[in-house]
Amino acid sequence: MVHGPGGTTRFLGEVRSAVTGRAAALVIGTLVLQLAFIASYVGAFHRPKPADVSLGVVAPAPVAAQVVRQLGALPGDPLEPTAVPDEATARRRIGERELDAALIVDPRGTTDTLLVAGGAGASLAQATEAVLTRAERAQQRALRVVDVAPAAAGDARGLTSFYLAVGWCVGGYLCAAILAISAGARPANTHRALIRLGVLALYAIAAGLLGAVIAGPVLDALPGSLPGLWGLGALTVFAVGALTLALQGLAGVVGIGLAIALVVVLGNPSAGGAYPYPLLPPFWRAIGPALPPGAGTWSARSLAYFHGNGLTCPLLVLSGWAVAGTLVALGLALRRSRGPAPE
Numbered sequence: 001m002v003h004g005p006g007g008t009t010r011f012l013g014e015v016r017s018a019v020t021g022r023a024a025a026l027v028i029g030t031l032v033l034q035l036a037f038i039a040s041y042v043g044a045f046h047r048p049k050p051a052d053v054s055l056g057v058v059a060p061a062p063v064a065a066q067v068v069r070q071l072g073a074l075p076g077d078p079l080e081p082t083a084v085p086d087e088a089t090a091r092r093r094i095g096e097r098e099l100d101a102a103l104i105v106d107p108r109g110t111t112d113t114l115l116v117a118g119g120a121g122a123s124l125a126q127a128t129e130a131v132l133t134r135a136e137r138a139q140q141r142a143l144r145v146v147d148v149a150p151a152a153a154g155d156a157r158g159l160t161s162f163y164l165a166v167g168w169c170v171g172g173y174l175c176a177a178i179l180a181i182s183a184g185a186r187p188a189n190t191h192r193a194l195i196r197l198g199v200l201a202l203y204a205i206a207a208g209l210l211g212a213v214i215a216g217p218v219l220d221a222l223p224g225s226l227p228g229l230w231g232l233g234a235l236t237v238f239a240v241g242a243l244t245l246a247l248q249g250l251a252g253v254v255g256i257g258l259a260i261a262l263v264v265v266l267g268n269p270s271a272g273g274a275y276p277y278p279l280l281p282p283f284w285r286a287i288g289p290a291l292p293p294g295a296g297t298w299s300a301r302s303l304a305y306f307h308g309n310g311l312t313c314p315l316l317v318l319s320g321w322a323v324a325g326t327l328v329a330l331g332l333a334l335r336r337s338r339g340p341a342p343e
Contacts (some may be wrong), residue, residue, distance in 0.1 A: 172292075
C-alpha cells in the first residue's frame, strides 16, 4: 500500500504510464459510443406505434370517401388512407411497395377484408390489423385478414432480410478496420489506398455470395434470386467498407468508432428490421432509408417477396455511400502522398 506524498506521486506516475492520455480519450469515446448505442436502440424500440401507415381503401366512391375521412381522423394518425379503385390495383400497389396494406370494404355485408404483406415485416402487419380491428369494431363490423406477400416458412417474422443486411454491414466495417490496423489507419499513398479498396472489393464479392447462399439454399430462410441477393450483398459490404476506409482516412483509428456510430448505433435500429419504418419514432424513421442497414434490409425484402420492386432508391443510397467512400479515401491518400516528406 502506498503511503505519503512521495508514494502518491509514484502511484500517479504509474497510472499515467499505464493509461496514456490517448488511451484515456479512447476509453471516454468508447463510453460515449456505448451510451449512444443504448439510447439509440431503446429510443427506437421502447414504444413502437403505427404512424402514417399507407393504406389503400377499396369501396364504392361515396363509401370510400367516408371511410378515408374516418380512418384519417383516428387519434395519433396511425393510418394514411387513400382511395384505390379496385382490389386488383390494391394488390398491385402492395406488391410494388407503394402501399403497406389495403382495406376492401364490403358495402353489402358486415365483414371487410384487410390485405397485408407479412414479408415486409410481421410487426407492421399486426399493428395495422390491430388498428383496423378497433376501428371496424366501433362500426359494428368484422375484419378478415389476407396476407398477399407472406414471409417464407423459414423466415420468422420476416427478420432474415434484416439480419442478413446487418451481417453484411458488420463484415464491411470489420474488413476495413483490419486493413487499417494491419498497416496504419491512414494509407501513405494512393497505391496503398487502391490496394485496400481492391481487397475490400474481393472480400465484398465473397461475403455477398456466401451470405446469400447461407440465407437461401443452406438454411432456406429467404427466397428470391440468388444472383440478386449476391449483388446486393457485395454492394452493401463494399459500401460500408468504403465508408469506414474514408472515415479512417479522416480521423485515423477514431474513424472506426465513427463508422460503428453511423452504421451500428444509428443504422441498425433505424433499418426497419424488427419494426418497419411506420412503427419507428420520427427521427429513426427519417434517417433509416439513408443508411446502409436500412437500404440493405429494404432491398433484401424487395428481392425476396416483392419481385424486386422498390429497389431504385435503396440501391442509389448504397451506391452513393460506396462511391463517396471510395472518392474520399482516394482523395485523402492522394493529398497525403503529395504532402511534405516525413522527417
